[in-house]
Amino acid sequence: MIPRFILFFCSIMLFGVASAQQTEKLYLSGTGNDNTVNWDFFCTSGANSGKWTTIPVPSNWELQGFGKYNYGFNKEENKGKEEGLYKYKFKVPGKWKNQQINIVFEGSMTDTEVKINGKLAGNVHQGSFYVFRYNISNLVKLNAENLLEVKVSKHSANKSINEAERKADFWIFGGIFRPVYLEALPQTHFERIQIDAKADGNLNAQVAFTGDADKIEVELFAKDGKRFGDRFTMAVKKGTHQLTLNHQFSQPELWSSEFPNLYTATFSLVKKGKGIHQLSKKIGFRTVEVKERDGVYVNGAKIKFKGVNRHSFYPTSGRTTSKKISIADVDLMKEMNMNAVRMSHYPPDGHFLEVCDSLGLFVMDELAGWHGTYDTPTGTKLMKEMMLNDENHPSIIFWANGNEGGHNREL
Structure with missing residues (x-):
């Protein structure tokens, strides 16, 4: 399938300055569970394993009939430790010459190794719910076919990742479950x-x-x-x-x-x-104040929070959702006269925060951690990835360092 080319541009022209380049995006996957792209796929164990076939991306492979279903409280020896191998061919526009070209993954469970034309794009990324990117400018060929290969390990080689993300009171999945795209930026950006x-x-x-x-x-x-x-x-x-x-x-x-x-x-x-x-x-212009022994004030008004915890989850697609689902969830909360939502227990899709910004919900964004925690080096890296992606949303008024027992105070 030919990737869809999307150029994000501002409809307002700057006065007095020649129009500057916007960051350009080229999706390699779909954008959610209602818009996917098939990639070649091989599952190493469990259901439908041991053979090359195809899988929609983004998705959790268990919901597509691969691997092994597990709940976070299952005994460790009974948990699936399968890996998923992905391949996808793509072309890079010739006009991206002399640009910095990044490949961006919005979420992948769990350890993710990325190769472009047989060469590693960078270190293996560990951590499921965080946007990460590699500069692949020197690895891609313009106006020619390129090969993307991704190896995703459902069970992390990092013990603290498993403690924080996979030993929890919820379903645990594998796969590239959020969108993948290329972005092009000028060298000065x-x-x-x-x-x-x-x-x-x-x-x-x-x-x-x-x-x-x-x-x-x-x-x-x-x-x-x-x-x-x-x-x-x-x-x-x-x-x-x-x-x-x-x-x-x-x-x-x-x-x-x-x-x-x-x-x-x-x-x-x-x-x-x-x-x-x-x-x-x-x-959004707003001021948040926490007054000791009093409460939380937003724009000078004391706020009584009425809200819910929300998992990024849909019955037929697991952790892969869509903007349509985000809108439906926020609409439902607003209809119930709620004004707040907590991201339990990890950062959400970007489109969910965009909907909270536009429709109006106070948000508590959260670093993953059920009762286990990330070690300090891992948590420091993932907290930075969360902040880079989420920090400007006006809806976010609290940041949570993990669940009730899943916080590392060194962070």
């Missing part, structure tokens, strides 16, 4: 933008980028597409790759679970008047 937008209109952004730029420009747009407030800029000193931007906006519409007002913040890297890379983030 944003690496991280951390946004803190307060209820008083103060916006603070910590920005990290790679390459060479002399200015960063920021604009905000309201839901009607009109620019909100003034465009602001900050000069970049030569050799600087990290800086903090601050700007005061006047009377923004605030974000809360009842009034989830969002703005689009567009950041542009500029060199000699030319836009190089542009990145847009959905943000």
Whole structure:
């Protein structure tokens, strides 16, 4: 199947700056359980094992008739330890020449080894619920067929991964269960933008980028597409790759679970008047305060939280869900007059947080850990991956370091 090419672009043109390149995406898999792409697949043991066939991606292989079903409380000797071997051929657009090309996995259970044209893309990734990527610029061929090979081990070689993720009171699965895609960025590009937008209109952004730029420009747009407030800029000193931007906006519409007002913040890297890379983030202005022996206040109002725990789960597809399911789940919570949801017991799909942002739910995002914990080196790495992916969602007002007994205090 020919991969679908998606170019994410901002409909608002920057004034005074030549249009900058957006991050481009090329999906190799589908986007959820309602949109999949078949890859070649080989399961090493259990049901339908020992032969090459195909499997829809993303998916959990047990729900596709492979391997062995297990619950987290099963005895260790009875748990399936099968591996899944995946192959997929793809082409990279010729116009991506001189770009940085990454392959991105939004979630894979559990240890994941990635090869491009027979060469390792990087170290084996361990941890199921976290977005990870490899720079494969030097491994791919443009305008030619490339071979992606992925080996996924259901049972991790890292003991603390199994303690945190797989010895728990829920079903445990294997497979590439969230989307896989390529992304192309210019050599000068944003690496991280951390946004803190307060209820008083103060916006603070910590920005990290790679390459060479002399200015960063920021604009905000309201839901009607009109620019909100003034465009602001900050000069970049030569050799600087990290800086903090601050700007005061006047009377923004605030974000809360009842009034989830969002703005689009567009950041542009500029060199000699030319836009190089542009990145847009959905943000909300809100201030969260925890007052000792009193309670939690959002935008000055004391909040009584009424909510539920939510697993990323669907009966026919396991941990592979879809944006449609996310919308249905949030709608159901809102219909029950709830205002909050806890991610139990791991970070969710990105589309679920987007729906919480847009429809209005307070979120507690959570590092995985049932009653076992990640060791400190593993947990530190995975916590960073969680933050990189989730940190700018206005719906997230709490971060949980694991379940009731599954937290490593060194993190």
